Amino acid sequence: MLGGGSWATALTKILSENGARVDWWLRSKDDVQHLLRTRHNPRYLSAVQFDLNRVYPTTDLEDAIEEADWVVLAVPAAFVQSVLDKLDRDALKHKRVISAIKGMIPAKNQLVTDYVAERFRLNRNQLGVIAGPCHAEEVALEKQSYLTIGSPDADLALEFCELLRNRYVRAHPATDLDGIEYCAVMKNIIALTGGIAHGVGYGDNFLAVLVSNAVQEIRRFLQAINPQPRDLSASAYLGDLLVTAYSQFSRNRTFGGMVGRGYSVKSAQLEMNMVAEGYYAVKSIFELNKKLKVHMPITSAAYRVLYEKVAPTVEMEILKEQLR
Amino acid sequence: MLGGGSWATALTKILSENGARVDWWLRSKDDVQHLLRTRHNPRYLSAVQFDLNRVYPTTDLEDAIEEADWVVLAVPAAFVQSVLDKLDRDALKHKRVISAIKGMIPAKNQLVTDYVAERFRLNRNQLGVIAGPCHAEEVALEKQSYLTIGSPDADLALEFCELLRNRYVRAHPATDLDGIEYCAVMKNIIALTGGIAHGVGYGDNFLAVLVSNAVQEIRRFLQAINPQPRDLSASAYLGDLLVTAYSQFSRNRTFGGMVGRGYSVKSAQLEMNMVAEGYYAVKSIFELNKKLKVHMPITSAAYRVLYEKVAPTVEMEILKEQLR
Known part of the structure; x- marks a missing residue:
């Protein structure tokens, strides 16, 4: 171990x-x-x-x-x-x-x-x-x-x-080794973005829509990078996403929440005295997707907030228009 | 209105x-x-x-x-x-x-x-x-x-x-009128059963697995009663399920939680001074399923607890073996 x-x-x-x-x-x-x-x-x-x-x-x-x-x-x-x-x-x-x-x-x-x-x-x-x-x-x-x-x-x-x-x-x-592993990475992005939304002031109605759309975003990405039939409602995918996105104790959610409330990325990391895995996951998946060009509104929003310093309120306004 | x-x-x-x-x-x-x-x-x-x-x-x-x-x-x-x-x-x-x-x-x-x-x-x-x-x-x-x-x-x-x-x-x-309407009914069963599990002592890991399996149970039921292609990760299905199953304020979850902690159905209803919709939903879906014979471990467990007075701990033990 x-x-x-x-x-x-x-x-x-x-x-x-x-x-x-x-x-x-x-x-x-x-x-x-x-x-x-x-x-x-x-x-x-x-x-x-x-x-x-x-x-x-x-x-x-x-x-x-x-x-x-x-x-x-x-x-x-x-x-x-x-x-x-x-x-x-x-x-x-x-x-x-x-x-x-x-x-x-x-x-x-x-x-x-x-x-x-x-x-x-x-x-x-x-x-x-x-x-x-x-x-x-x-x-x-x-x-x-x-x-x-x-x-x-x-x-x-x-x-x-x-x-x-x-x-x-x-x-x-x-x-499905690859699909499960990618999904475990991407769920941290969703939890982090859920944290940002919550920090900005969005509620549980929005979070439920975000997570539903996240399943679709993950499915699109997996089909592009490793196409094969898979049922994303299996607990290795959806379950893992849920336990992370709905956890009050998730580091990714906490980190996102601080960013949503206006902390800079640096100060949120200093304050938490650690780095949330989702912070790196956003960059990796975003960069992988430059070639794949999958429609990934959630990952893209998180990327622009964390790496391009776009205001969380602005990105969440853009994101909310793309969800349904 | x-x-x-x-x-x-x-x-x-x-x-x-x-x-x-x-x-x-x-x-x-x-x-x-x-x-x-x-x-x-x-x-x-x-x-x-x-x-x-x-x-x-x-x-x-x-x-x-x-x-x-x-x-x-x-x-x-x-x-x-x-x-x-x-x-x-x-x-x-x-x-x-x-x-x-x-x-x-x-x-x-x-x-x-x-x-x-x-x-x-x-x-x-x-x-x-x-x-x-x-x-x-x-x-x-x-x-x-x-x-x-x-x-x-x-x-x-x-x-x-x-x-x-x-x-x-x-x-x-x-x-998808019928599918959306059935799903809105069934999500209350899931929230209620999540409440029972929580009342018995199960945690967030189990709830995530329960909800993941619930998507599959709902899908099987819908395909039997009204077969057509539908994406259950859309927010009208999964989103509605999530906002209910993960709400601390859900009446169905509260009701299930009391039953899980050992209240009788009657005393839980009296204590809450109201009837949780899921209580009736369990009976309706269970009875509809007598003809359809879909594998519905979650609904069946809730039915036996609420209508056949099987102990919640016993039913959750049986249910946990059927989830994955």
Whole structure:
């Protein structure tokens, strides 16, 4: 498990409590020491206690990966490249790699799984993505959750599902790796734009219309970049979009809300002391779409607000005319 | 305008402020007198002030209808039959009738527009339905809202859209009268079931999965009862579902929440001093489905909790196994 955030913490809880050994790479020495001493991650889901006979926190990346059959990526998208580039190109040769990252490689506008396949010369059948509507906080509380493992390799998907399934987690396999991964990225754009709209003063009627139109925008984009039949009402797509867009605690929504209320992008980031994934997602998807030229009024509005400093009120006025 | 509730009040505001004359039938003499004296509906959206040169509140049903080109139905579904049965069978002969009711005729398991067509021998081209994600409270606050007018008659739909459009209301026509009307009924079942799940202790992860599966359940039902191609991500379907299922103020969700926490159906109704539309909707759709035999795990679970006194915890356990 690579990453020390809330999602990495939740997945480590699920996998280890199901009996898997988890070598857990965290960047922070302090956090690893805290985990070894107290069995809790000091920063995220700190109520969860880990069994150190199964969970091995470490700051040594190669050590964490060496013996692993599966490598689960759960670092922020913005850092995944700098983390993985430290590894030898053959380091993942015989591994199966599951991305739990809901963002793209910013400098490349590339899906995380595409980057991993390229960098480590992996076959697509070694790759999967974990998606579905799943607040890590609810996993910590053992609330009923549903996950989808997307992989072109049906066996890989099913095997990883088996590692996840327990009393409160249901998991099912799917084949649409790319579509699920793009959708997980794009839902952050929608949550962020919903935040902007809310910050400007739009209400729940508008948000419902925004999310409905978002499904159509995502569908158009997916059909352009990776055409195949898919039902976007499946929980890996729509469910994930809903849990993010309707969460009061979503970082993307909070960030968008601050921008909508008039904070500059910089000051919103400083105030939140972090970067919302959606901020990068907007740029990647917008830039990818320069070639595809799909009608994407929501992504375009967010792009102009975040990267071209157009006033949120102005962009929301333009956007509202394009929704129905 | 027939009805004195919040939706009738909101629609009367929109239509009258756009310049239409609205003869407004309310059942309560006190409310009519209060309106005539203070220009406010004492019970709903009481901040809204009406122009009595355009709005004519009355308790005389025939009087309200006599001169009208359009008749808008906005009484609770449970009462619409008893109200309309007072009218002569020819009373709506040359009218165009728009249903703003999000429920079915309980005794007949019949769509309101089907009942009206039958009772008053109207052509389907005289009928329409008004739908879309629209909290009346947000209309009162003039928050941006979107409405859809569904009618087999494109001119009728477009003309009524024109009557609604203003600075904060966008309206567009659609042809799928039945699908939109059924969906408006079914979304209350979903909100109610979401309330039950929440009352039992399920969280936001589960709600997102429930709503995603609900789209599929609604699609299956619509394809069985009225097969035609339709995009359920349009705001008249999905948007309406979202604004209801994610509203903290939804009566259906509140009612379901009380049942989920262990109130009996009767005591929940007494406590709320009203009946949630979804309560009747569950029965109507469940009974309609006895012939259709569509797989409807959500509606079935709600039915067994509300009408067969199965414990909510038991039904949610069964339901969770059927979702994905």
